[in-house]
Amino acid sequence: MAANRPLHDLQHVEPVAANGLLHRRAFLAGGGALAAAFTGYRLSETAAAQQLADEPWSRKAGLRVEEYGMPSAYEKHVVRTLSNPQAQPRTQHGRTPHHLLHGTITPNGLHFVISHSGNPDVDPSRHRLVIHGLVRRPLVFTLDTLARYPMVSRVAFLECGGNSGLLFSSDPLQANIQAIHGLVSCSEWTGVLLSTLLEETGIDPQAKWVVAEGADSLALHRSVPISKALDDAMIALYQNGERLMPGNGYPMRLFLPGWEGNMNVKYLRRLKLTDQPSLGFYEARTYAPILPGGKAYQFYFLQEVKSFITHPSPGMRMGGPGFYEISGVAYSGNGRIAKVMVSADGGRTWAQAALQEPALPKAFTRFRLPWRWDGQPVVLQSRAWDEGGNAQPTRAEIIARRGQTAKPVTNPMAFPSQHYNGPSSWAVDASGEVRNAYA
């Protein structure tokens, strides 16, 4: 169907794939397709007027404008879920509620957080960033001195290597997308390119790695290849316009677009150029699980192409048969999203989703597809391709390479847990309930 062809009659809302998936442009061309598609909200002019009877909030002055605005009290359920709400001395996870969000930007209050020893309360006036080791000139930077350097802004996702680890389970666990996919978020990050600072320090030709260390009580550190440091690595200072959130590394973090979250060291205080990786705790243990053949899955940094449907998704209940928009997010550490396909029959037939422009590299791209649900059980899936031609593998392909867990996973750090980028399958039953499934 041509993109600019008018859609003047019902034939254009005929399915293009099984179980009611419609053409991605079915509703864009006007001409009555929608009037034929949606029903049940019609009323008379008299009834319309009755809808406008003043509610209590229309009969009195409203609330104060606040210095720093917060969501409505009616949205108090839109929060991160916490793995360790008592902040006991172990890792705390806060997961993003993607099923309650829309668009591509994650608001700062809901960006995912993993803090291995809590969020240090850093005094920005005392914080320093030191670059030393295999450099020509060791340098120290304050927030004020960094503010004088050239800055860049980019929208980019950030994802924990362990995100979606529940899908390694041999049985499909019943959890919503906040539990399954809540360790990825997307923001506009602004800061100074690390290459700019390394141009100032100079680089000893022996330098192959940059060991980044945080000011948290663990001094969490990871090794970054010098090539990434000189490519698009950033010292991030701002997140969606304002200073970084405490859980996201205030007052500065290393930001490595498209690379494993843990490497994006928060509370960054040191970059030491070295000729070898540090083999610190997170590098050698947590983010180096053992593969089925016995080798460590180590130094695998890229968050590969991935997608998941957010609307509908597990835990939701459909409001009866009829028209819906299937919507989700796709992203790739390799670059831009080129294509997303959606299936409503567990992967046998597919329809191409519309991508919200602009599709930015290493950022969330929202995809959407109109769907007429007939009330019968279906299985929804999405599959994304990036501009490098990389596609999401099937779950079977991942399990063959990486193994799976035979028991339900309660500890998301358990093996295998890292870098799952296969499909998610959401089963809708005849009652409209949506559940996690394997298909």
Added chain:
Amino acid sequence: MAANRPLHDLQHVEPVAANGLLHRRAFLAGGGALAAAFTGYRLSETAAAQQLADEPWSRKAGLRVEEYGMPSAYEKHVVRTLSNPQAQPRTQHGRTPHHLLHGTITPNGLHFVISHSGNPDVDPSRHRLVIHGLVRRPLVFTLDTLARYPMVSRVAFLECGGNSGLLFSSDPLQANIQAIHGLVSCSEWTGVLLSTLLEETGIDPQAKWVVAEGADSLALHRSVPISKALDDAMIALYQNGERLMPGNGYPMRLFLPGWEGNMNVKYLRRLKLTDQPSLGFYEARTYAPILPGGKAYQFYFLQEVKSFITHPSPGMRMGGPGFYEISGVAYSGNGRIAKVMVSADGGRTWAQAALQEPALPKAFTRFRLPWRWDGQPVVLQSRAWDEGGNAQPTRAEIIARRGQTAKPVTNPMAFPSQHYNGPSSWAVDASGEVRNAYA
């Protein structure tokens, strides 16, 4: 200078315009330009190690990860300024602190707000949107029914018609950019195109206007030409991913990309299609000031091309001579920003700023230019062009058409106060203090 030409020596950081403005790509090509440009942060390897002595926050467990994250306590000054902090029964303004932000997205807590009767505490489960009047089928929508329609996301600025009204004053008032330009912000908005809903209702050929009405206690209403309603008008439901903030129209608002803020009716409950505008209070009075010739400045909806420098800006003090990045935002209700020029001598000579990609239509575009300040007094200005070839007028051109106020303006709604889109001039004196000036 070619974009890809290496910058290997000092000549490439020679000024391209008066008072130290450098080429916009001076720092992008590497090769030592920076090492020659920045000084004063160098230290020995021993001194580097001393910088890394643990601070108190590195010696104990950090703070709890919260369900909804908030900025660090050290950022408590980064708030909106309020015109009516006691929420007395008149208009409340909350202004965005652009001098403390960076990038292009305004975080939701800091988006500007104007509430004429406070923020109504709308119960989203009871809220209704009715579309009636000159339509074929009056329809009513709940949040749940709207959720089934095709959605769109777009990053767009929103600006009060009265933003920058202080610059109509005959004398340059001493205020920072939060006071001068704080009534504009930029977010990612997600919702349903109004054209989609009007396709469902059908449109009577007599309909020329859409009167939009809010559920606030004033029932604030404005008239929108049907052509805009069918172009890019949106029923916005989400702001930077989460539900609209109460001050920005929760649970739904009319969003008219590039058009006067007041028309983007919040708490939207009614769209009535009519053959004439409503001539309501805000349409006929506040946003219809009298021009010097006696005619009303009415039905002028577009927020035209504009820019202002955020760093440095009034109230800041420069940290001594040397290199800085001049940075600001540009935007146009007509479409994309095509070019921004910066002057450091009050408009006599100009250098072209770098534009942060992607430059999206009707959205903030961040511009940046490297600058070597020699410590002498200068006057900084920016001037933007949009893709339609429209440029910011001079202040003299605006005053000739629109008048000015002979006394300092304390009430920003006073005449003339609307749609100022001339330049801002920031004077830097030898002490480094930055002040608002006319040049």
